[in-house]
Amino acid sequence: MQGILRHRVIFLYYVRRFPIMREHSLSGQVGVVTGAARGLGRAFALGLAQAGMSVALIDRRESELKETLQALQSSGGKGMTIAADVSAPDQISGCIKLVEQELGAIDLLVNNAGVAGPAGPTWESEAQAWWQCQEVNLRGPFLGCHAVLPGMIARGKGRIINVASAAGTISVPYLSAYVTSKAALIRFTETLAFEVRPHGVSVFAMHPGAVQTPMNKELLATAGKQWLPWLEHVFQHGQDQTTEPGASMVVFLASGKADSLSGRLFMVPDDPAELVGRADEIRQRDLYTLRLRHPKI
Secondary structure (H helix, E strand, C coil), X not given: CHHHXXXXXXXXXXXXXXXXXXXXXXXXCEEEEECCCCHHHHHHXXXXXXXXXXXXXXXXXXXXXXXXXXXXXXXXXXXXXXXXXXXXXXXXXXXXXXXXXXXCCCCEEEECCCCCCCCCCHHHCCHXXXXXXXXXXXXXXXXXXXXXXXXXXXXXXXXXXXXXXXXXXXXCCCCHHHXXXXXXXXXXXXXXXXXXXXXXXXXXXXXXCXXXXXXXXXXXXXXXXXXXHHHHHHHHCCCCECCHHHHHHHHHHHXXXXXXXXXXXXXXXXXXXXXXXXXXXXXXXXXXXXXXXXXXX
């Protein structure tokens, strides 16, 4: 009984703190969230469920995945869990087929699963760990998109949100694996958005802010404390974000109100509604994209 009450409290917390979720009904739609067992993924899933969407939760952490589902179901949300590795092609294609069988056609994919990768000088990083970061953070979203897009294109509608990072837009010394993966994910989002736009599908990249997720805490508990002191400073001085703005942004993007800016990078704490109001200017000036600054271009 205590477990049920705890999960209900978690769900009601999101309901009350995310008013935008009550403004955008996603009733009758089906979404998939990867990395949904904890942290940002859990927040995204609960927010989408509160907006009325049935949500499939994918993660390797089976026990924590069940906790997310309990929190979702305890307040009337509908969903399912699938334990899988997002970087494994056969597993992801199987996941998507199972979701379509159990919940129906997929309207939204949130590629949230990610790892921090090794911290420290690149030449001292363990090569397999460095590459594994690319496997999860870039190959994983590609595989997810590859699996859901045929159905979305056939139906002429669908949305994909790739959870990237502001770290993909700048150089962050001693975090080369993560930075490389997120920069590639942002560019992948831009490119894919051009390809699928004629088919009625929208694709977004999103920076959820600096959040004290389990991933970031684990990073700082290891080599990150030595090589990324600025990140520890952000958390110690309260300059970080909660999961709330990111979850609200996911719901906003899922609502379709931002489709005119498909391919762009949305960043917390920006107001997505304000950006949509400036859509013409953003397209004309080619803002919120990755571009080379060159004196002759």
